[in-house]
Amino acid sequence: MHMNWFKFSSPATFYPLAGKLVPWFFWLATLLALVGLYVSFALAPTDFQQGEAYRIIFVHVPAAWMSMFIYVVMAGWAAMGLALNARLSAMMAQALAPTGAMFTLLALVTGSLWGKPMWGTWWVWDARLTSELILLFLYLGFMALQSSIDDPRRADRAGALLALVGVVNVPIIYFSVKWWNTLHQGSTINMGVAPKMAATMLLGMLLMALAFWMYSIAVSLLRVRCIMLERERSSDWVKALTAKGAK
Amino acid sequence: MVLKARHKRFILIGIGLALIGLAAMLILNAFQSNMVFFYTPTQVAKGEVPHNTGFRIGGLVEVGSIKRGDDGLTVHFVITDTAKTVPVVYKGVLPDLFKEGKGVVAQGSVGVDGLFVASEVLAKHDENYMPPEAAAALKSAQEQSKTLQLPSK
Numbered sequence A: 001m002h003m004n005w006f007k008f009s010s011p012a013t014f015y016p017l018a019g020k021l022v023p024w025f026f027w028l029a030t031l032l033a034l035v036g037l038y039v040s041f042a043l044a045p046t047d048f049q050q051g052e053a054y055r056i057i058f059v060h061v062p063a064a065w066m067s068m069f070i071y072v073v074m075a076g077w078a079a080m081g082l083a084l085n086a087r088l089s090a091m092m093a094q095a096l097a098p099t100g101a102m103f104t105l106l107a108l109v110t111g112s113l114w115g116k117p118m119w120g121t122w123w124v125w126d127a128r129l130t131s132e133l134i135l136l137f138l139y140l141g142f143m144a145l146q147s148s149i150d151d152p153r154r155a156d157r158a159g160a161l162l163a164l165v166g167v168v169n170v171p172i173i174y175f176s177v178k179w180w181n182t183l184h185q186g187s188t189i190n191m192g193v194a195p196k197m198a199a200t201m202l203l204g205m206l207l208m209a210l211a212f213w214m215y216s217i218a219v220s221l222l223r224v225r226c227i228m229l230e231r232e233r234s235s236d237w238v239k240a241l242t243a244k245g246a247k
Numbered sequence B: 001m002v003l004k005a006r007h008k009r010f011i012l013i014g015i016g017l018a019l020i021g022l023a024a025m026l027i028l029n030a031f032q033s034n035m036v037f038f039y040t041p042t043q044v045a046k047g048e049v050p051h052n053t054g055f056r057i058g059g060l061v062e063v064g065s066i067k068r069g070d071d072g073l074t075v076h077f078v079i080t081d082t083a084k085t086v087p088v089v090y091k092g093v094l095p096d097l098f099k100e101g102k103g104v105v106a107q108g109s110v111g112v113d114g115l116f117v118a119s120e121v122l123a124k125h126d127e128n129y130m131p132p133e134a135a136a137a138l139k140s141a142q143e144q145s146k147t148l149q150l151p152s153k
Helices: A005-009 A011-043 A052-084 A087-118 A127-148 A152-166 A169-179 A199-231 A236-243 B005-030 B041-046 B132-148
Strands: B055-061 B074-080 B085-091 B103-110 B116-124
Touching: A005 A011, A011 A052, A011 A087, A011 A199, A011 A236, A052 A087, A052 A127, A052 A152, A052 A169, A052 A199, A052 B005, A087 A127, A087 A152, A087 A199, A127 A152, A127 A169, A152 B005, A169 B005, A199 A236, B041 B055, B041 B085, B055 B085, B074 B103, B085 B103
Parallel strands: B085 B116
Antiparallel strands: B055 B074, B055 B103, B074 B085, B103 B116
16 A cells, blocks of 8 residues: 655645544543553652652653653754755644753753752752753744744744754763763663663653653644644635634 | 755755764863763872862762761761772761762862861762662672672682
8 A cells, every 4th residue: 555645744634634633642641641640659669769759750751851852853853844845844843842842841840859859959060950951942942043033934944953953962961971970860771771670660650751752742733733824824725724614 | 866955955964963963072072071070089089180179079978987976967978989088078968868888979179188078968869769678688689699608718
């Protein structure tokens, strides 16, 4: 069976498809989050060093993962938009930025709340914390730059350049705990090595990460639908849609 | 073969990313010494730490080295990286995870007598998470393997 995937790179065909997908991803996100929270807070054992306070990782670690991953995906879409001159790619990048910024902020705030009782400080300027803060500024800068340029084509190009330059920060965040002495601990989960964590704890964390994934997909699809309508408001397909009462 | 315009743009983006990556690597390399959050006791012993100014020492709290003062606030302990050690004195509240044999980062400066006077002590957590029973089992297993060890000579 052959299918033309490029059909969906047109906003007119992607708009209704995204609309159909959104509720599914929201349901999956809710379901995974409920199971994940149950495993994390009811089933997972207490930690031998940190007691109950360690449970912040069930939000902190997935949020930090998402903050980096969404940035890479966003930069990927931005590059596609730049190279292919594809409208929808640039819109996807624009739709992902606020969610990425939210997860970055969430990772920073939860880490800070955990840091005070455990490390003895809300904040230190070590490589991991500083590079994650730079990530937040990159997201905010991307959003500010895009909205400060009126011509959407030029806004897309400027935003894409910033997004691509900033992508260099992602490996720095990830490997900062390996490359330098940091107060932040090294990674518990490494490729090719057994995780240094009890199985139920790991399960809770992975479920929460999946829930965050589904949530991110749902929200960015929802957002890209709004962006499509706004940007293409003078096109025939939006006019036809609004004429018959947009759904 | 003529490249399509979009392929050219993809290649240009690729080259651009590679150059930015290289630039970042060079910058980080140049600032390597400023990127360290703390120095190890070995670096202190070698004199690789900044003079005339405060810095941070990181390592493990040596087992059996914590001594609390009569006022209940002053605490003496030794930071080790298993090769060299630095004695530290600190007056103030310690974080929850501050324990013997665990990671610690202390900020302060070295006094004339070689004693490190800390103004701030932070606990450095490790990446291991497990329930207390598992930790106890691990510990007793280690102790058993110790007692089972045959004397080497």
